[in-house]
Amino acid sequence: MNKIIERDRAYTWHPYTQHGVEPDPIAIDRAKNASLFDVEGREILDLISSWWTCLHGHSHCELNEALAAQAERLPHIMFAGFTHAPAVELAEALVKAVPQGQPNERLARVFYSDNGSTAVEVALKLAYQYWRNRGEEGRNIFVSFEGGYHGDTLGAMSVGTGSGFFNLFTDLMCAVKTVPFAETWDGDEEAERREDAALTALKTVLQAERGRIAALIIEPMMQGAGGFRICRPEFLRGVCDAARQEDILIIFDEVATGFGRTGPLFASEHAGVTPDLMCLSKGLTGGYLPLAATVASERIYSAFLDESFAKAFAHGHSFTANPLASAVAVRSLALFEKEQTFDRIKRIEQQHRAILPELKKRREITRSRVLGTILACNLADGEGGYKSEASLFLKDWYLAHGLNIRPLGPVIYLMPPYCITGQELRRAYEGLFAGLDALASQGL
Ligand SMILES: Cc1ncc(COP(=O)(O)O)c(C=O)c1O
Known part of the structure; x- marks a missing residue:
């Protein structure tokens, strides 16, 4: 050995x-x-x-070069009260790259953290606080999908119970309603029937819990850890229509599907739909360093603006927006064209x-x-x-x-x-x- x-x-x-x-x-x-x-x-x-x-690819010469150059200049600086060019450049690039919807749904603000689970925790907390900041107190339920997986921290586990990984921890979890995911595959002739049934189940939950749901979270087009379960764009559009109808927030977890894995840069592009919050990590730095981004709509961001700190988002990690990771992420995005x-x-x-x-x-x-x-x-x-x-x-x-x-x-x-x-x-x-x-x- x-x-x-x-x-x-x-x-x-x-x-x-x-x-x-x-x-x-x-x-x-x-x-x-x-x-x-x-x-x-x-x-x-x-x-x-x-x-x-x-x-x-592993050990890509351009990413190595970006990392080394940034290490010479600024390896790390806390992100509260400070900023730096790599984080700003990356935020600009992400806002340009993510799909955009109606003016009030525009994904316009990037909140950094450092792994896929924290990107999801941030999205869940932002969704919950968004309603609280607007004076709606009772919205503490999240809707997630059977087979959905969103990470291993407590909030992420709560919305990922459908993956079957976390049965041991159910006592610790927050309130979640889980609905069917209309999985399909090559040669499947039952897709539409499964979609109709799944959308009916979703609408039933949304109506039954009206006024108590903060957000719905979904891995657009493909559930990863739950078993690489693929859906049709029609299903994703149906889910978004149902959520918009009931005025609940939509969170797309593109931690696994982002950055070209499913074809386009983001899986949501298959269906032409946009969320209120989008979670990114994994491929964000081309696989080099731990970094995550939760991209929020302008509507959400503005609900946190106030004279008092009480409405601010009291959340942050020591390595939020780490400059090394941000610089590599900027270069990784540029490589798509190059x-x-x-x-x-x-x-x-x-x-x-x-x-x-x-x-x-x-x-x-x-x-x-x-x-x-x-x-x-x-x-x-x-x-x-x-x-x-x-x-x-x-x-x-x-x-x-x-x-x-x-x-x-x-x-x-x-x-x-x-x-x-x-x-x-x-x-x-x-x-x-x-x-x-x-x-x-x-x-x-
Ligand atoms: C869709 C999705 N969300 C979140 C996560 C959690 O990411 P991390 O392992 O970086 O915490 C994963 C990890 O596989 C994932 O596939």
Whole structure:
């Protein structure tokens, strides 16, 4: 066993890991483009972009350069009472980049924090305080979706109970009503019927709780951790129409779907809808550094303006708007144009779609689907949980064969960095199928 692993075993505690039974982690020494290299020099193709964060590729020379230049100038400064060019430039770039709706729904203000969960906490707190600041006291319920996941902090867990990860913590959670998400897949003929049923259920809740709901939160177009569940733009539009009808705030959690993952820069663009609050993180810095942004509408921001501090948003983190992370994020956004990233995204989507027929031929696979750079499918008889025997077998098999593919329970997915080559993707598909063959030969 190498020394890093030995020391890791002695001192660290890993996320989402049962240290009682799971194998040692792999010690990664370096990474370049779509590849990770372990301390023994073995290459692993990163087909899930390091928990969906890496956009343009690992150790990108431009991002390295932006980081080094900012480190020379200003690594950190608190963001209350101070500001700095990278945070301002990034806020400007984000406001220009996010989809915009009616004048009073314009997403116009960026509140920074440092991970996806905090971006969601901020959105929930802003939504709640928005109504309080306007003198509406009773709005303390959030509406979320079955299969929705929004992070691991308390508020984010509350709106993510539909993901099934947090049953242990229900006593600690805030009030949430969970409604069905109209999932669909390639060749699905029941999508409209499922949408009608889900929208009826949503409207029933919105009417029953009229005046008590602060906001609705949804991962637009695709639920990530809940199982890469995709919906049609029609469903997202229906959800937004229903929420607008009842005058509740809409929060889009684009932590996973943002920055091109589903095709356009933001998934909400598929449906041409805009929220009141938008949560961003993961790909925001191209996968380099922890940074998050909650983009709020002008309507929300103005409800916090007052002569007294009582209406201000009393929330902040030590590393809010960290200059290193902000500078890298600015450069990462600029790379979309410089590297013609949307062409790369289209090429990945085309390659995924070309493999769909082969995937659909497999008896052990069901519900194949593609959205932008994401290819996903379910194990046909895989009702197992997050760490089912089959999913653990596949994860280990793929790693042993140089592929970072990490099934989420019965869901197998690829979400590669945009720099991945056509040849690397072909290697990924071949490996994916070979892993399924190995699973079948185990009788799992
Ligand atoms: C949609 C969504 N929201 C929020 C989060 C939480 O982000 P973080 O892990 O950075 O706290 C995630 C993480 O996977 C996510 O997929």
